[in-house]
Amino acid sequence: MRIDxxxxxQRLVAQLKALPGLGPRSAERLMLWxxxxxxxxxxxxxxxxxxxxxxxxxxxxxxxxIESDSTCQLCHDPRRQQRQLCVVEQAADVLRMERSGAFxxxxxxxxxxxxxxxxxTPEDLRMEALVNRVRDLHTEEVILxxxxxxxxxxxxxYIADLLRPAGIAITRLAQGMPAGGGLDHVDELxxxxxxxxxxxxx
Numbered sequence: 001m002r003i004d005x006x007x008x009x010q011r012l013v014a015q016l017k018a019l020p021g022l023g024p025r026s027a028e029r030l031m032l033w034x035x036x037x038x039x040x041x042x043x044x045x046x047x048x049x050x051x052x053x054x055x056x057x058x059x060x061x062x063x064x065x066i067e068s069d070s071t072c073q074l075c076h077d078p079r080r081q082q083r084q085l086c087v088v089e090q091a092a093d094v095l096r097m098e099r100s101g102a103f104x105x106x107x108x109x110x111x112x113x114x115x116x117x118x119x120x121t122p123e124d125l126r127m128e129a130l131v132n133r134v135r136d137l138h139t140e141e142v143i144l145x146x147x148x149x150x151x152x153x154x155x156x157x158y159i160a161d162l163l164r165p166a167g168i169a170i171t172r173l174a175q176g177m178p179a180g181g182g183l184d185h186v187d188e189l190x191x192x193x194x195x196x197x198x199x200x201x202x
Contacts, residue, residue, distance in 0.1 A: 009031060009035075012031050012034070013027050013028055013031050016030050016031055054068075055067050055068050055069075056068070058091065058109070059072040059074070059075060061075045061133065062074055062075050062094075062106060062107045062108055062109060063091060063107075063108065063109025063110070063111060063126055063129075064091050064094045064107060064109060065091050074094070074106065074107060075106065079104070080104055080105055080106055081104050081105040081106070082105075082106060082137060083105075083137060083138060083139050083140040083141070084103075084104075084105030084106065084139070084140065084141050084143070085105060085106050085107070085108055085133065085134065085137065085139045085141070085142050085143070086103055086105055086106070086107050086108070086142075086143045086145050087107075087108045087110060087130065087142060087143065087144050087145060087146065087159060088107060088108070088109055088110070088145050088146070089109075089110055089111075089112060089113050089146055089147065089152070089155075090109065090111070090112070091109050093109070093145065094107050094109065096188075097145060099188050100188040101188070103143070105141075105143075106137070108126065108129070108130050108133060109126065110125045110126050110127070110130070110155070111124075111125055111126050112124065112125055113125070113146060113147065113151045113152055113154075113155040114151060114154050114155045114158060115151045122158065125155075127158075127159070127162065130159070130162075130163075131162060131163070134163060134166055134168065135166070139166075139168055140168055140169065141168060141169040141170075141171060142159070142163055142168060142169070142170050142171070143171050143172075143173070143198060144156045144159060144160070144170065144171065144172045144173070144201070145173050146172075146173075148173075156172055156201070157201075160201045169200060170200070170201045171198040171200050171201065172198060172200075172201050173198055
């Protein structure tokens, strides 16, 4: 007879395995670590997670994370270049750009990228909000800091076509970006060089 963990532990491992980047062994190690924690630490962890889930929202303008009762530091910083807009796929990409120190403008988080196979269409992304912000901010340049894989290239081309009538500069990250990769696989120096070497689209 094969012995396995009790059902409650199996359910915990299944939930942990569903998290990105955790395989079966990593999930099992994390489960063992969690079960050995003191009750007060487990309570603190769960309370913090629930608090973050309730308080953290996306900024209505740029899409980056903010607390529900505060204003967005990025959008309301007068030192930032108000007529330069960097378009990224996910909110976490904003921090990657910020850590490079190369960009001092505003951001726009799409919330994903076009992917017909996954039924992600322009209506599922913050495309209309992007067009509105470009108009309202009198944007002079839109930098597309999107992945260089097929979906990223398709999204960049779609946005370039969408914004071309506005007559503004539309640029794309250049040298140093690995083929087929996104910002989550790029170090700060490479990102800095890619931003400064950006190329004009169309």
